[in-house]
Amino acid sequence: MGASAIREILKVVSQPGMISLAGGIPAPESFPLELFRILTDAVLSKYGAAALQYDRTEGFAPLQSVLASRLADRLIPATPDQVLITSGSQGALDALGKVLIAPGDPVAVESPTYLGALQAFNSYEPHYRTIETDDDGVIPESLEEVLTAGAVKLVYLVPTFQNPTGRSLSRERRHAVAEIIRRHDALLVEDDPYSDLRYRGSPLPSIKSLAPDHVVYTSTLSKVLAPGLRIGYVLAPEPISRWLVIAKQGVDLHSSTWSQALAAEYLSGGHLDRHLPRILDFYRPRQEAMLSALAEHFPPGFTWSRPEGGVFVWAQGPEGVDTDVLAHECLRRGVAYVPGRYFYPCPGAGLATMRLNYTMADPETIRRAVRIVAEVMGGAVGAPGPGPRP
Numbered sequence: 001m002g003a004s005a006i007r008e009i010l011k012v013v014s015q016p017g018m019i020s021l022a023g024g025i026p027a028p029e030s031f032p033l034e035l036f037r038i039l040t041d042a043v044l045s046k047y048g049a050a051a052l053q054y055d056r057t058e059g060f061a062p063l064q065s066v067l068a069s070r071l072a073d074r075l076i077p078a079t080p081d082q083v084l085i086t087s088g089s090q091g092a093l094d095a096l097g098k099v100l101i102a103p104g105d106p107v108a109v110e111s112p113t114y115l116g117a118l119q120a121f122n123s124y125e126p127h128y129r130t131i132e133t134d135d136d137g138v139i140p141e142s143l144e145e146v147l148t149a150g151a152v153k154l155v156y157l158v159p160t161f162q163n164p165t166g167r168s169l170s171r172e173r174r175h176a177v178a179e180i181i182r183r184h185d186a187l188l189v190e191d192d193p194y195s196d197l198r199y200r201g202s203p204l205p206s207i208k209s210l211a212p213d214h215v216v217y218t219s220t221l222s223k224v225l226a227p228g229l230r231i232g233y234v235l236a237p238e239p240i241s242r243w244l245v246i247a248k249q250g251v252d253l254h255s256s257t258w259s260q261a262l263a264a265e266y267l268s269g270g271h272l273d274r275h276l277p278r279i280l281d282f283y284r285p286r287q288e289a290m291l292s293a294l295a296e297h298f299p300p301g302f303t304w305s306r307p308e309g310g311v312f313v314w315a316q317g318p319e320g321v322d323t324d325v326l327a328h329e330c331l332r333r334g335v336a337y338v339p340g341r342y343f344y345p346c347p348g349a350g351l352a353t354m355r356l357n358y359t360m361a362d363p364e365t366i367r368r369a370v371r372i373v374a375e376v377m378g379g380a381v382g383a384p385g386p387g388p389r390p
């Protein structure tokens with residue numbers, strides 16, 4: 001139900017004149033089109049027919065190798081063989097669901113959490129246990145409570161610039177979560193698509209680096225290169241890693257050899273390291289425009305996250321605000337956002353929340369869109385029209 005409601009919103013988004021704060025997709029301007037023309041030639045010269053051939057399920061060896069060394073830079077030791085390439089990190093989440101979840105199995109997730117993970121896991125019919133969150137991510141005491149109540153098959157977290165909230169788990173809490181997971185001998189799935197998109201502040205350690213034997217780490221090239229390549233990767237402890245290969249083999253034999261060869265060439269040529277600062281410079285003003293417009297226009301009683309990176313801001317209104325109903329009014333006025341309720345595993349939660357994305361519009365358009373949303377919200381809470389605060 002949640003997914004189809006969001007699809008309805010995303011359908012309207014393509015109408016002319018609509019400003020979308022709804023998606024979570026990279027700006028097309030961030031794709032290195034000219035470079036891909038050159039890389040296409042380079043891949044054909046270097047790998048020839050092998051780039052178009054069937055390949056190993058585990059992944060295209062040169063890509064596994066360059067990803068393993070990038071992981072080592074993040075203090076996540078991995079040999080190339082341990083890095084399984086998946087069709088987006090979505091492919092990793094589905095494979096994890098397949099090998100780990102049987103109907104009725106308890107699975108612990110943040111509330112709210114990434115909707116795509118719920119969709120991936122739902123096919124395997126888990127029973128969700130929810131972990132409470134605040135501005136610093138999951139609350140360790142809540143995780144402790146969930147795990148003390150009974151073992152779970154896995155704990156799923158997006159610790160950095162989370163989808164949908166943009167929040168990051170604080171450094172102290174990362175250590176606390178790693179300790180709790182180790183003590184309960186639990187398995188954590190750390191989904192990390194956004195940590196490279198940091199506009200301010202210093203990098204945080206992955207939980208994988210703090211509890212390597214208890215964490216399955218997955219990431220993707222979708223947000224920093226191009227989602228159309230469908231390149232994700234997963235690093236899991238044995239024997240899960242072996243099971244993931246078997247599960248993937250039955251689904252798609254392997255991810256696109258061509259995409260993997262292009263990605264390998266891109267990464268090993270140092271292009272991501274050169275390109276990333278440009279992406280950050282491109283998104284940073286968009287995020288700043290959103291945060292300053294929220295501060296300027298949103299009515300009293302609303303709060304929002306102030307992430308140091310990623311692609312989302314999460315806003316919350318006072319009790320009684322129904323962002324689902326108000327989304328229709330905003331759509332009529334040409335602005336789309338996603339009501340937050342769809343990201344909660346339990347129905348009825350998060351009615352006053354909304355997810356706002358800032359990658360797809362320029363700063364001026366973002367300011368205009370936030371002002372419109374603010375007017376609609378202000379109307380709902382009986383606040384005076386938006387304008388500078390005293």
Ligand SMILES: Cc1ncc(COP(=O)(O)O)c(C=O)c1O
Pocket residue numbers: 024087088089090091114116158162163191193219220221222227231232
């Ligand atoms: C938290 C999270 N995980 C996974 C994905 C899936 O990304 P992909 O399958 O493109 O790698 C997304 C995409 O938005 C995401 O936000």
